[in-house]
Amino acid sequence: MLTIRDLSVEIRTGERTVRPITGVDLDLARGETLGIVGETGSGKSMTGLSIMGMLPSGSTITSGSIRFDGEELAGMDPHAYRALRGRRISMVFQDSLTALNPTQRVGDQVAEPLLLHGLARRSEALRRAEEMLALVGIPRPSERMRDYPHQLSGGMRQRVMIAMALIAEPDLLIADEPTTALDVTIQAEILELLGRLKEQLGMAMILVTHDMGVVARHADRVGVMYAGRLVETGPTRSLFRSTRHRYTRALLDSIPSLAQDRGLELFSIPGSPPDPAEMVPGCRFAPRCAAATERCRTERPPLEGDGGHVFACWNPVMGATAVAQRRALPLAHAVPASAEPRLEVVDLVQEHPVSGWAPKGRRRTVKAVSRVSFAVRAGETLGLVGESGCGKSSLGRMLVAMDRPTAGEVRLEGAKVSGVRRRELGARRAKLQMMFQDSGAALDPKMTIGTILREPLAIQGVGTPAERTERAIALLDSVGLGPSILERYPHELSGGQRQRIGLARALALDPDVLVADEPVSALDVSIRSQVLNLMRAQQRERGLSSVVISHDLAVIRYLSDRVGVMYLGKIVEVGATDDVYERPAHPYTAGLLAAVPIADPDAPAPAGAERVRGELPSPLDPPSGCRFRTRCPLATELCATVEPTLEAVGTGHDVACHFPLQPKTAEKVGVQTADADRTETEATA
Structure with missing residues (x-):
């Protein structure tokens, strides 16, 4: 149904040219679920947006082909794309609250694809919208039709997004992190629902996620992306049982599990992904790979393999048991049961x-x-x-x-x-200090990191300005960051770095x-x-x-x-x-x-x-x-x-x-x- 060959995308922002996707090849059969996994910035969502023809402003497909059911999508006329999008190809977005129109009732939004594509009159579209809400498991759908998105829970909004994406019975559904922000119980229900509806409608699905546990249970095949490229792809069981690429193995080793030994530290991949604006020769994972050789740093490995399981690695993992070594943690101080x-x-x-109506x-x-x-x-x-x-x-x-x-x-x-x-x-x-969930929103965007770390010390009257700066440097060191961070602003840091700053500020x-x-x-x-x-x-x-x-x-x-x-x-x-x-x-x-x-x-x-x-x-x-x-x-x-x-x-x-x-x-x-x-x-x- 879908064939992608040598797809490359560029985004021009001022003097920088960012390359989020470089030479991606993908195939998707009818009725198949393909899971795409990788870290943030690996190109997963950008690949989905390329298929949908919804690349952000300033983005262009510089090379490659996207063929859907024999029809070329790359470079397609926008009017022709509108006739395809929502009718034959649909997308479930990650953040349902921002993807839904806050000023429009739920029923109208779910019915909208049928009206835009001329598939039904308004009364029929609304009737089918109500049926679709019931199909995705929303209780009392006739009442929910009149609600606005903010009146629904996160799980309910995600179900509305799925109903809207599926009401025209598309051939291909792209689900971009459909359960990332949801609880484990709602996540399981949403994924079970998607699988059931996929079977009923006979559609193909691309499941974009960074959760390896999700694709292990819900994908027929898995593609692993790193820095804009596919580094390994194959049938789900083969990829998990006989992992070949070092990056895939590192992702699996980094997952905290319910059986995790608390006496061992969690494995983490050293370093960070390369800047998408830089042209890195050889394997892009080489700077973070313990097995990298000179060949890895200078020569790009091709995607090769057999049985549909291909990987791009000069020094692949040999054997399913090759897991990362984890250091034993120092013994924690035992807390006596009688302690105050x-x-x-x-x-x-x-x-x-x-507010609102209530009995007298x-x-x-x-x-x-x-x-x-x-x-x-x-x-x-x-x-x-x-x-x-x-x-x-x-x-x-x-x-x-x-x-x-x-x-x-x-x-x-x-x-x-x-x-x-x-x-x-x-x-x-x-x-008594707090570390917040959203580090980006918790750090003042107008303050440098140094000012943020010195602020609690100044409020409590601790030390002189010079002593506060010394304390800020010591805090950065304690969370694994250098003093060069002091003069940077929150938006210049990665999510992991901002979360470390949040911890450092809480410990100040x-x-x-x-x-x-x-x-x-x-x-x-x-x-x-x-x-x-x-x-x-x-x-x-x-x-x-x-x-x-x-x-x-x-x-x-x-x-x-x-x-x-x-x-x-x-x-x-x-x-x-x-x-x-x-x-x-x-x-x-x-x-x-x-x-x-x-x-x-x-x-x-x-x-x-x-x-x-x-x-x-x-x-x-x-x-x-x-x-x-x-x-x-x-x-x-x-x-x-x-x-x-x-x-x-x-x-x-x-x-x-x-x-x-x-x-x-x-x-x-x-x-x-x-x-x-x-x-x-x-x-x-």
């Missing part, structure tokens, strides 16, 4: 009033956090996991006093942090507690490993107490000593990380673990676990009793009437569930059973 808590959270509540005498509120309590000891790291909307980030902002709780307290070393006067809060904030005042909110979710797998290793090193060296917030369960396992699982504003399970991961007691925890994509096409699903399905209920009106009951396969009438409390299922391992997957401790089993029997009898009566 450094950070305490007591019955924390946060509710936001919202009632106020509509978003119940973001509902009576959460926990403690973090000196040198300990607590991980918080859960889906978007479960209250993790709201809780994190209250921990550092960026938001005030509706009720409850946050204490640092026994002293209140929440609800104190501004002057007192300023002094305590020095010991030697805090006792660090709250990290999704610290690596926006980073490539190789850069992610570097930042995670750095965070572990700082935890060990400084004795930091940390609260790490993430929906990536592998990241939480690597960083955390204990883990708390949140659902709709409540902690439903908490315990030692290894205990919770190996013996999950709450059906929600087990469902999250079952949905994690594994970078192995032959990996079996977790035994006895059922993936969490359905949408998260609205925090405006959470379910009665157990809040998870509307999505729980074990729910009974008891779950609807009685809210479960945290009960022990092991030493330091508690779960809030009437029917836990692990037996409760002996001293509480009898009490719980008697209470359950009595409550169920009362409910029946």
